[in-house]
Amino acid sequence: MPSQPKTVEIHIRRRANPDSPQYWEQFEIPYRPNLNIISCLMEIQKNPVNKAGARTTPPVWQMNCLEQVCGICTMIINGRARQSCSALVDNLDQPIKLEPMAKFPNIRDLVVDRQQMFDHLRRVHAWIELDGTHDLGPGPRMDQEDVQERYAYSRCMTCGCCLEACPQYEGDNYIGPQAIAQVRLFNMHPSGKMTRQERLEGIMQEDGITNCGNAQNCVKACPMGIPLTRAIYEENRETVVHGLLGWLKD
Amino acid sequence: MASNGMKIAIVGGGLAGLAAAMKIAEGGHAVDLFSVVPVKRSHSVCAQGGINGAVNTKGEGDSTWEHFDDTVYGGDFLANQPPAKAMCEMAPAIIYLFDRMGVPFSRTNEGLLDFRRFGGTKHHRTAFAGASTGQQLLYALDEQVRRWEVNGKVRKFEHWEMLSLVLDEHQVCRGLIAMNLQTLELKAFPADAVIIATGGPGLIFGKSTNSMVCTGSAVSACYQQGARYANGEFIQVHPTSIPGEDKLRLMSESARGEGGRVWVPRNKGDVRPPSSIPEQERWYFLEEKYPAYGNLVPRDIATREIFQVCIDGMGIGGENQVYLDLTHIPAETLDRKLGAILEIYEMFVGDDPRHVPMRIFPGVHYSMGGLWVDNNQRTNVPGLLAAGECDYSIHGANRLGANSLVSCVYGGFIAAPAAIEYAKNVERNGADGSRIYDQELKHQQEINDRLIAQSGDENQYVLHQEMGKWMTDNVTVVRYNEKLKATDNKLLELMDRYKRISINDSNLWATMALPHARHLDNMLELARVITLGALNRNESRGAHYKPEFPDRDDENFLKTTIAEFSGEGPVFSYEPVDISLIPPRKRDYSKGKKETAKA
Numbered sequence: 001m002p003s004q005p006k007t008v009e010i011h012i013r014r015r016a017n018p019d020s021p022q023y024w025e026q027f028e029i030p031y032r033p034n035l036n037i038i039s040c041l042m043e044i045q046k047n048p049v050n051k052a053g054a055r056t057t058p059p060v061w062q063m064n065c066l067e068q069v070c071g072i073c074t075m076i077i078n079g080r081a082r083q084s085c086s087a088l089v090d091n092l093d094q095p096i097k098l099e100p101m102a103k104f105p106n107i108r109d110l111v112v113d114r115q116q117m118f119d120h121l122r123r124v125h126a127w128i129e130l131d132g133t134h135d136l137g138p139g140p141r142m143d144q145e146d147v148q149e150r151y152a153y154s155r156c157m158t159c160g161c162c163l164e165a166c167p168q169y170e171g172d173n174y175i176g177p178q179a180i181a182q183v184r185l186f187n188m189h190p191s192g193k194m195t196r197q198e199r200l201e202g203i204m205q206e207d208g209i210t211n212c213g214n215a216q217n218c219v220k221a222c223p224m225g226i227p228l229t230r231a232i233y234e235e236n237r238e239t240v241v242h243g244l245l246g247w248l249k250d
Numbered sequence: 251m252a253s254n255g256m257k258i259a260i261v262g263g264g265l266a267g268l269a270a271a272m273k274i275a276e277g278g279h280a281v282d283l284f285s286v287v288p289v290k291r292s293h294s295v296c297a298q299g300g301i302n303g304a305v306n307t308k309g310e311g312d313s314t315w316e317h318f319d320d321t322v323y324g325g326d327f328l329a330n331q332p333p334a335k336a337m338c339e340m341a342p343a344i345i346y347l348f349d350r351m352g353v354p355f356s357r358t359n360e361g362l363l364d365f366r367r368f369g370g371t372k373h374h375r376t377a378f379a380g381a382s383t384g385q386q387l388l389y390a391l392d393e394q395v396r397r398w399e400v401n402g403k404v405r406k407f408e409h410w411e412m413l414s415l416v417l418d419e420h421q422v423c424r425g426l427i428a429m430n431l432q433t434l435e436l437k438a439f440p441a442d443a444v445i446i447a448t449g450g451p452g453l454i455f456g457k458s459t460n461s462m463v464c465t466g467s468a469v470s471a472c473y474q475q476g477a478r479y480a481n482g483e484f485i486q487v488h489p490t491s492i493p494g495e496d497k498l499r500l501m502s503e504s505a506r507g508e509g510g511r512v513w514v515p516r517n518k519g520d521v522r523p524p525s526s527i528p529e530q531e532r533w534y535f536l537e538e539k540y541p542a543y544g545n546l547v548p549r550d551i552a553t554r555e556i557f558q559v560c561i562d563g564m565g566i567g568g569e570n571q572v573y574l575d576l577t578h579i580p581a582e583t584l585d586r587k588l589g590a591i592l593e594i595y596e597m598f599v600g601d602d603p604r605h606v607p608m609r610i611f612p613g614v615h616y617s618m619g620g621l622w623v624d625n626n627q628r629t630n631v632p633g634l635l636a637a638g639e640c641d642y643s644i645h646g647a648n649r650l651g652a653n654s655l656v657s658c659v660y661g662g663f664i665a666a667p668a669a670i671e672y673a674k675n676v677e678r679n680g681a682d683g684s685r686i687y688d689q690e691l692k693h694q695q696e697i698n699d700r701l702i703a704q705s706g707d708e709n710q711y712v713l714h715q716e717m718g719k720w721m722t723d724n725v726t727v728v729r730y731n732e733k734l735k736a737t738d739n740k741l742l743e744l745m746d747r748y749k750r751i752s753i754n755d756s757n758l759w760a761t762m763a764l765p766h767a768r769h770l771d772n773m774l775e776l777a778r779v780i781t782l783g784a785l786n787r788n789e790s791r792g793a794h795y796k797p798e799f800p801d802r803d804d805e806n807f808l809k810t811t812i813a814e815f816s817g818e819g820p821v822f823s824y825e826p827v828d829i830s831l832i833p834p835r836k837r838d839y840s841k842g843k844k845e846t847a848k849a
Contacts, residue, residue: 016757016759017757017759017760032495034494034495035495036494036495036496036598038496039495039496042496042711045711045762046709046711046712047709048754048755057755057756057757058754058755058762058763060760060761060762062287063462064287064291064292064293064461064462064463065291065293065295065296065461065462066461066462066494066496066497066499067296067497067499067500067594068594068597069295069296069382069385069590069594070287070291070292070295070296070461071290071291072287072288072291085496086597086598088598107432107760108757108759108760111760114288115288118288118290118396121393121396122396122399122400125397125400126393126396127351127352127393127394127396127397128350128351128352128393129397130350130351130394132276133272133273133276133347135343135346135347136346136350137346138346138349138350138362138363139346139349139350139351139352141357141360141361141362142357142361143357143361144356144357144358144359144361147354147355147356147357148354148586150352150354151354151379151380151386154353154354154379154386154389155382155385155590157290157291157295157385158288158290185352186352189352191350191352192352
């Protein structure tokens with residue numbers, strides 16, 4: 001663990017708006033124990049003066065739950081995509097370098113637009129086709145072991161760390177691990193299974209599951225420990241079988 | 251498009267807002283859904299422990315009536331009883347619906363839903379998905395609403411913030427004004443009915459267990475436009491949170507539901523590590539004082555006890571912290587039932603709670619108060635409804651654990667048909683209706699322009715911090731009238747200083763500064779409602795505790811506080827509580843309910 005300095009030095013890769021160039025700006029704030037990156041950014045926001053002592057615009061970022069469960073505050077910290085709420089200064093080398101995620105459109109400073117991830121969820125029909133919300137009694141019985149596997153996939157907070165780490169993913173050219181894991185989540189479910197074709201078709205297009213290059217970066221990058229490579233393996237198998245059956249039917 | 255072109259606007263994409271959106275879309279009607287964050291990132295994700303519903307699969311003789319009785323007893327009889335009863339009756343169907351939507355609820359050996367215990371009850375009544383139940387339930391609704399989005403029934407406006415309602419000359423709600431948080435563009439959105447589902451106002455207290463969007467800003471805007479705000483003084487302080495620099499992180503009640511024990515060393519100033527302190531030298535003060543419920547007394551009681559222990563200097567190392575101990579439970583069980591919350595503790599504190607007792611302290615958590623609604627979630631403003639934490643119904647003076655998720659969904663499910671019914675019958679404005687939208691748009695734009703143009707010497711973030719500190723110090727666990735008066739004076743001072751803030755960001759594109767300035771103004775107004783409501787209520791009931799008035803006073807205060815906005819501050823009145831189903835009795839958690847019923 002690095003020794004405790006009196007100040008925290010933070011370098012932020014900034015951008016005024018999508019049409020402006022990126023630039024680095026350095027900040028220094030007083031050290032306190034147990035600071036996380038969000039607390040540092042709040043401190044800078046309160047008094048936006050850079051390390052050289054010049055007044056500047058306050059850096060802009062996104063935050064909400066601060067418990068690493070909403071996914072919104074994801075950024076690149078010392079070269080690695082992660083949530084800034086759970087990034088503790090005491091565990092980071094200084095100067096701390098903060099950058100926006102590089103695989104998504106950069107709005108301003110540390111803010112990116114991850115709408116494409118939600119669009120992917122639409123495409124793969126990541127839901128159960130309910131008959132209706134009226135009272136039809138309990139759902140199907142399930143084995144606790146299956147529930148635990150589904151629970152792991154169901155913890156995905158759409159943060160984008162997997163896409164940021166994926167060497168194949170560039171310019172929204174690949175549906176990516178998060179959407180494939182959601183296909184697995186619903187195709188495992190007894191009711192979800194009944195509409196599995198729709199989901200499989202969502203990942204069998206040109207930018208679909210076959211774009212996976214098996215680098216296995218995603219599973220290492222996932223802050224929720226989701227078995228993404230297992231989902232890709234299972235869905236790969238399912239799409240092959242599905243494709244074969246479709247071909248036989250023709 | 252919808253039959254007869256009806257349009258309903260929902261503000262807030264948490265559990266309540268999404269529940270309402272799903273129901274309205276399913277009914278074939280169009281929804282505009284507004285949220286300051288992508289709805290999947292709403293505060294509901296933070297709920298951990300579970301969702302209550304009396305299904306009695308454990309053979310304990312549980313019933314929806316028992317759930318209802320626990321709820322009003324836990325709420326110290328301040329809740330209107332008919333909606334609380336209706337919620338408890340709907341609760342099993344709500345859990346089953348989520349089960350059908352694919353929520354990975356924990357299972358029994360037979361593959362049935364498993365249930366655990368929570369505070370304020372003796373029954374296993376809480377369904378759970380690991381220890382991230384709120385996240386799982388929110389995702390299920392997020393998925394269903396996405397399905398309706400694909401089907402063209404729901405239009406999402408994410409990163410749009412509601413600034414105000416649009417009211418016509420008869421004070422009828424005709425839509426809202428929202429701001430695009432990137433461009434700061436303001437736009438009027440006409441609607442036949444508006445459902446507010448924006449959650450609680452925790453940020454008024456500075457640091458709380460709430461997410462950063464929980465400012466209460468939209469609710470305060472409604473209040474300032476004529477909606478009544480009820481029981482504002484009832485703020486739940488959760489007994490177990492992890493103090494942090496930026497927020498207080500929740501440590502779920504499920505930790506105690508699964509057997510967690512709260513203790514401090516018996517000897518003041520005992521500095522030995524917890525594992526070296528033998529059993530007989532540990533003071534399990536909740537178990538000692540409340541033998542019937544032990545560590546699972548309701549939150550207001552657990553919070554006051556922990557607070558008092560620390561005030562008396564009995565906290566660990568003399569500090570404001572007590573142990574919450576899970577180390578006697580097998581690690582495998584803990585991982586399966588509580589994994590997510592243990593990870594949070596480990597991540598932010600560094601200790602492994604499977605082997606080292608957690609250090610916790612109470613933190614502001616939930617507002618029982620909120621917009622006044624009738625039994626159909628309608629506010630007093632025609633065309634305006636509210637659901638979820640932002641409405642005041644169901645929980646009375648104190649909310650039971652795992653009742654929040656169920657009340658959010660219940661509220662959404664009641665508000666949706668009520669909004670449709672209203673919208674079907676409402677008379678439209680006619681051709682010259684657009685004038686009211688233009689007027690309100692202009693008014694809101696002027697507020698923004700003024701904030702952007704002004705350059706004073708006050709710092710809005712410093713003002714927020716001061717408000718949070720005063721509110722936390724004086725308007726939470728223990729309340730004194732002198733301090734409440736001083737807090738209100740402080741709030742007036744902050745309101746005056748607010749007029750001299752500078753937003754301090756010359757780049758208005760996607761700025762955080764202007765939205766925060768709007769929130770702060772609204773938070774200050776609501777802070778006065780909370781503080782003065784507390785000042786006026788000279789009794790102790792549920793989460794509201796005054797040492798000067800230590801007893802519940804049904805004769806004078808078994809009534810709902812109503813605040814209405816005026817230029818000179820909130821105007822208070824009271825209305826009777828509907829206690830038509832269960833006569834009030836004294837709360838006593840040292841005894842079981844059957845014994846108190848006899849007493």
